Amino acid sequence: MLKFKKITQSKKTKARAGVITATHGEIKTPVFMPVGTLATVKAMTPEDLKSCGAQIILGNTYHLYLRPGTSVIKLFSGLHNFMNWDRPILTDSGGFQIFSLARLSKLTEEGYSFRSHIDGSLHMLTPEKSIQTQLVLNSDIMMCLDKCIGYPADKKDVEEAAELTKRWAKRSKQAWDAEDRKNALFGIVQGGMYNDLRIKSAESIIECNFPGYAIGGLSVGEPTELMTEVADYTLDMLPRDKPRYIMGVGTPNDLVRLIALGADMFDCVMPSRNARNGQLFTSAGKINISNAQYKHDKERLDEKCECYTCKNYSRAYLHHLYKTKEILAYNLNTIHNIFYYIILVKKIRNAIIEDKFEINRFLMPE
Amino acid sequence: MLKFKKITQSKKTKARAGVITATHGEIKTPVFMPVGTLATVKAMTPEDLKSCGAQIILGNTYHLYLRPGTSVIKLFSGLHNFMNWDRPILTDSGGFQIFSLARLSKLTEEGYSFRSHIDGSLHMLTPEKSIQTQLVLNSDIMMCLDKCIGYPADKKDVEEAAELTKRWAKRSKQAWDAEDRKNALFGIVQGGMYNDLRIKSAESIIECNFPGYAIGGLSVGEPTELMTEVADYTLDMLPRDKPRYIMGVGTPNDLVRLIALGADMFDCVMPSRNARNGQLFTSAGKINISNAQYKHDKERLDEKCECYTCKNYSRAYLHHLYKTKEILAYNLNTIHNIFYYIILVKKIRNAIIEDKFEINRFLMPE
Numbered sequence: 001m002l003k004f005k006k007i008t009q010s011k012k013t014k015a016r017a018g019v020i021t022a023t024h025g026e027i028k029t030p031v032f033m034p035v036g037t038l039a040t041v042k043a044m045t046p047e048d049l050k051s052c053g054a055q056i057i058l059g060n061t062y063h064l065y066l067r068p069g070t071s072v073i074k075l076f077s078g079l080h081n082f083m084n085w086d087r088p089i090l091t092d093s094g095g096f097q098i099f100s101l102a103r104l105s106k107l108t109e110e111g112y113s114f115r116s117h118i119d120g121s122l123h124m125l126t127p128e129k130s131i132q133t134q135l136v137l138n139s140d141i142m143m144c145l146d147k148c149i150g151y152p153a154d155k156k157d158v159e160e161a162a163e164l165t166k167r168w169a170k171r172s173k174q175a176w177d178a179e180d181r182k183n184a185l186f187g188i189v190q191g192g193m194y195n196d197l198r199i200k201s202a203e204s205i206i207e208c209n210f211p212g213y214a215i216g217g218l219s220v221g222e223p224t225e226l227m228t229e230v231a232d233y234t235l236d237m238l239p240r241d242k243p244r245y246i247m248g249v250g251t252p253n254d255l256v257r258l259i260a261l262g263a264d265m266f267d268c269v270m271p272s273r274n275a276r277n278g279q280l281f282t283s284a285g286k287i288n289i290s291n292a293q294y295k296h297d298k299e300r301l302d303e304k305c306e307c308y309t310c311k312n313y314s315r316a317y318l319h320h321l322y323k324t325k326e327i328l329a330y331n332l333n334t335i336h337n338i339f340y341y342i343i344l345v346k347k348i349r350n351a352i353i354e355d356k357f358e359i360n361r362f363l364m365p366e
Numbered sequence: 367m368l369k370f371k372k373i374t375q376s377k378k379t380k381a382r383a384g385v386i387t388a389t390h391g392e393i394k395t396p397v398f399m400p401v402g403t404l405a406t407v408k409a410m411t412p413e414d415l416k417s418c419g420a421q422i423i424l425g426n427t428y429h430l431y432l433r434p435g436t437s438v439i440k441l442f443s444g445l446h447n448f449m450n451w452d453r454p455i456l457t458d459s460g461g462f463q464i465f466s467l468a469r470l471s472k473l474t475e476e477g478y479s480f481r482s483h484i485d486g487s488l489h490m491l492t493p494e495k496s497i498q499t500q501l502v503l504n505s506d507i508m509m510c511l512d513k514c515i516g517y518p519a520d521k522k523d524v525e526e527a528a529e530l531t532k533r534w535a536k537r538s539k540q541a542w543d544a545e546d547r548k549n550a551l552f553g554i555v556q557g558g559m560y561n562d563l564r565i566k567s568a569e570s571i572i573e574c575n576f577p578g579y580a581i582g583g584l585s586v587g588e589p590t591e592l593m594t595e596v597a598d599y600t601l602d603m604l605p606r607d608k609p610r611y612i613m614g615v616g617t618p619n620d621l622v623r624l625i626a627l628g629a630d631m632f633d634c635v636m637p638s639r640n641a642r643n644g645q646l647f648t649s650a651g652k653i654n655i656s657n658a659q660y661k662h663d664k665e666r667l668d669e670k671c672e673c674y675t676c677k678n679y680s681r682a683y684l685h686h687l688y689k690t691k692e693i694l695a696y697n698l699n700t701i702h703n704i705f706y707y708i709i710l711v712k713k714i715r716n717a718i719i720e721d722k723f724e725i726n727r728f729l730m731p732e
Contacts, residue, residue: 038686038687038690042692043694045697046678067689068661068685072686076680076682082680082682082683084678295438296437296438298441312450314448321404321406326404328406328409330693331411
C-alpha cells in the first residue's frame, strides 16, 4: 500500500517536499517521471535512467495494451521484469491516448470504443478494463480512466466530461477495492479551465478517498498563465496529506512554478521528444544542437551540467552526431535532457528542505 | 612506433596469437575491430564497446573527411578526443568508399577525383592526401590508399589496379617517412583472385617494409571458398613477424577459417549492420528477432552468451522493441552482435595459446 510522508512545507511558497513509499521503492517528491511509452524511455537503457537519477517512470497503458499486449506482459508478471526496470512505475489509464491518438469510435457511459492507430482494429476500454490492464502491467501507481477535453471547450461539454470522469472514478475505485490494493490508484480531477467545475470535480474525486490525486486536462492548448492559474486553485482543493500529480506538464519553468504551488509529481514527453529533435535544455536556455554555430564548438553542452553527455562530449560532437542522424545522438541528447529535468527538480527539493526555495533562482532564460 | 609480438604459433593450424603495441594501448591478436564509420560505432557508446571487449575500432576516412571534416577533428587533435575513445583506432584510406559509395569522377595516376555521396561536391584524394587526412584523425594505424576491384574482373584490369596500388604504396610510404611515424602505416595487397597477381602485389608491397600488411579486394562478391583460397595463399606470402589484416571480412565462420590460415586482424560492418536489421548471431545459429515465434519467448537471446543484452533482456522484449522500432532495439541488438564477434575471436585466441584450436569447435551452424 502506497504511503506519502510530507517532510517539509516551504514557508515562502506552497511548495512541499515529501517521500512516497511504493511497492518498488521510495520516491522523493517533488519528482519528475520520464515517460516510457512502449516499455522503454526512448533511446535510454535502465542504467542510463538511473545515472540520470530517475526514481520512477511512466508507462502508457494504451500503447502497451496494443503492443506488446497483455498476453506478453503477463508472462513476465508485469512491466518491471519485461523491461528490466526495478524502481517504481506509474501507468496512465489509456484515456488520454484515446483522446489524442486513436480513432474514437464511440464514447458511451460504459467506456471508450476505439480503433487502434496501428492497425485500425476495434477495442473497448472501460474503467474496469483499464484497471485490469494496469494490474497486468503491475505498476506501483495506476490511474483512473477519465475523459480529457481540449481547449477551448464549451462549459457544457467540460461539465459533462467531468461528470463522466466522476462516475468512472467511482467504478474504478470499486474495481480496485475488489483487488488486494498492492497497486495504488490515483483519482483525476477534470473541469477544464472553469473554477466552479474544478471545485465540483475535485470534491467528487476526493470523496473516493484515493491514495493520491492528479490534475488532468492541463497543457491541452491553453496559455501558460491560464494553466498555472487553474493548477493553483485546483491544487489548493486537494488533500495536503496525499501526493498531487499534474499530468503531462511541462517546460522546466512550468515545473518550477507548479512546485511552488504545491505540486509533487510530473511527467512530460518534452525532455525526451525535444532531445530527439535536437532541442536541448541548458542553464543558459534552450539550444538547437543542429545550428551551424556548434560545428566547431569544443565546449560542453552545458558547462554547469554533470550528466554523462556533458562530462564526456562536446557540442561539436553532438552537432556532428545529430547532423549525420547517428543513433548515438538520440541517446546522448535524451540523457542530457532527462538529467536536466531530474536534477532541476532535485535541486528544488533540496532548496525546499533548506527553506531556500525561490522561483526566480530556478527559472531558465526563455 | 607500432610493435608486434607473436606469442604462440598453433601447431595444428597456421593460426597465431600475438600482441600489437600501438600508441593508445595493446591489442591482443587475433582481433575483431568494430566499424565506427562516422566517429561512432552505430548505436553504441564507448562504454558499450568496452563492455563488449573492443580493443580497437575502425574509422572511415572517406566519411570523416566529408563529415565532420578535418577542420573539426583538428580542434580535438584527432578522433580519440572527438569521440571519447581512448583505445587504439585504425583508419582506412578512403579508397574503398570511393569504390563503393562515391560517384567517381576520374581516376588518374595522381589519385581519385570524386563527388561526395552527400552533396555532390567535388574532391580529390591522393595517396599523400589520404595520409595527411589520417594524420589529422591521428589513428594508431593508417592504411595506404589502394585501388580495389570487384568480382568478377578481367585479369588485365586487376593487374592494372595492383600496379597502381603498388605505385601508390610507394608514394604513401614516402609521405609517411616524412612524418614522425608515431602513427603506423599498413600496406595493402591487391591482385584479385589471381595467384600470380597476388604474388606480384605482395612482393611489391613487402618491399616497402611496412609495420603491417593487409589483404584487400576480398569479400567483393566472390564465393566463400574462393575468398578463403585467395586469403590462404596470400597470407602465406606475408611476413610472419608483422600483423596480417584481412579487410572487410566477414561472417563469424569466415573469421574462424581465416584465423586458422594465419590472419590476425578483421573488420566488418556485418555484426552492427545486421543487428540494426534484426539479424542476431547466436551459438545456435542466426535468428531474425522480428519473427513472430519470439513474441512470447521468455528466454535469453543466446543462453550461452554473457553480453549485457542477454544477461538482462528476453527475446520477447527484443522482439517488441524491434517491432515497435524503438531506438533501444538498435542499441541492445548491436551490443549482442559485437560481443558475439569479439568473444568468438577471444575464445579462439585462448584456444590457440593452449594449442587446442580446431576450426570445427568454433563454427556456427549455418
